[in-house]
Amino acid sequence: MNNLITSTEELKDILDDPHLIILDCSAPSNQAGLKSNCSNLKIKNSRYFDLKNDFSNQESEFPNMLPTVEQFEMACRKMGISNHNQIVIYDNLGIYTSPRVWWMFKVMGHNNVTVLNGGLPEWVNSNYPLQNDYDINYEKGDFKCNFQENLIATFHKIENNREKENALVIDARKTERFNGIEKETRKNLRSGNIPSSINIPFNEVLNNGKFKNKAALKLVFQNLENESKELIFSCGSGVTACIVYMASEFILNNPKSLYDGSWTEYGTLVTS
Template sequence: MKSPIISAAQLNRRLDDPNLIILDCSPQSNVSGLKPEFGNTVIKNARYFDIDTDFSDLTSGLPHTLPSPEQFGKNCRKLGLDNSSEIVVYDNLGIYTSPRVWWMFRAMGHDRIAVLDGGLSAWVKSGYPTQTAHDTAKKSGNFTARFKPELVSDLDFVKQNLTAKEALIIDARSRERFIGTVPEPRAGVRSGNIPGSVNIPFEEVLDNRKFKEKEELRAVFKEVNDPSKELVFSCGSGITACILLLASELVLDQKKSVYDGSWAEWGSREKNS
């Protein structure tokens, strides 16, 4: 797919394409207090992408950690995904977990994926077909993950960057969480931010549950961006960081990655203070 986002109208025109797989990655809950506009509603033909269990490393001790290529590939095959599949991913909060799934597929070497701009809300409000339950794959797929480590930053890289300053770390959490005036929602995680990081709350790149226009996005990033540096996106647990990542992909050319452990990792280790 040429663009990392797709409109409801564009998706509707391709709804019967046999090579197109629609994935619903709606979360069971979220720490941002967001509520879905439509419950018990699924886009026609959509299959469920379980971001919390099947597609997370449950042994990491951190929420939503990227799984191994083996685990990712195995569960993609269960969903009937092939290496040639074109994927559209959405969630029921408009834009929330879907950019995370877009990034995960890219990190696993699959670029034929786009996020439904506006998510389920945009689809339902357009009057396009829905159903009440998810489809299941009729057969296993042949999907093979090909991990691209350059799209993932880890704790060691972020530590080294404190002195190297090669990357600009952009934090997607709320301003209050970033400056530490409110407690973190996760137990055992202190308040504050990574030294040298800057803050763009993820809501600043969205408008009515969709991404803002490109000129507006350029203006948002211009406030903090240093074009000479690569960009590393962080948040609470690696979910909303990907919203900023996808927004930046629409308007910026720098190398980009996600700090997968994000503040859940950094803020739970006293030696990082």
């Protein structure tokens, strides 16, 4: 186990650790149109992390926006999460929504958090313990946030960067969407990209639902090896950007942040 990912074998070996909390953040649907063949299965001892409702800002006009510190704390406590817990996150597509939840916990100051590499499909293929329903028998937690504002890029930071170019924006959408050849998946959202941004589609850092190894990731990020600027990651609504963000953590030491509003916000607020 490292500070980013946990293998299925490693999780199996600590499955009954009382300090361990396993979170399933699988989404009922996704903008990439990906499907899971094991949606009805749950890893033993897992709890459901409702990314769309409990852990998104419902008052924002943009999707998937980070909740307030108070909302995040309350939702975590309701799930029985405390600061002493070791957290492992998975989703039913292998690697899709889990890096987003990893980033959220990092923003809220919880560093003892990893993503299950390969997620639920890898766990099922390994014939490790499953259950039909989520765990609900646990005591209320006392999770307290230590907010890390530097891990978030706002619209104003993106706008200021257009002139100063202190950071490099990396867009994780598929190339056709980035180049405006293919329409956006959200209704009435214009096509295009943030000026001076570059494109690294999220699937380029994955192999069969798992992160590529470091040698392969170095090839993906080879043009950034001598880049010293902060890296700001973006996508459609701040989910798949976290996949590329997390992959870069394996090999790049640059300061990093996520543009939470991503293209949905930028394409709405900037009309040309």
